[in-house]
Amino acid sequence: MGFADFRAAFTPDTPMDWSIEPNEGSLMQKEDTTFVVKFRPQGPGDVYGYLVIETEDFKKTYQVIGST
Numbered sequence: 001m002g003f004a005d006f007r008a009a010f011t012p013d014t015p016m017d018w019s020i021e022p023n024e025g026s027l028m029q030k031e032d033t034t035f036v037v038k039f040r041p042q043g044p045g046d047v048y049g050y051l052v053i054e055t056e057d058f059k060k061t062y063q064v065i066g067s068t
Helices: none
Strands: 003-010 018-021 024-028 036-039 046-054 059-067
Touching: 003 018, 018 046, 036 059
Parallel strands: none
Antiparallel strands: 003 024, 003 046, 018 036, 046 059
């Protein structure tokens, strides 16, 4: 069965309001991987950021939006 090591992180310009778990591990072929994204706002309003999940073969970027 195939796998790919991954890293998951927010871009440096993303506010510290965001966290991701797990932030590294292996993506197994034909198996789901669950990522838990947490938003803990430091103040009122909308907070935007970008989550990057990267392996040796691909890089996916997702915009995240939190609001209070």
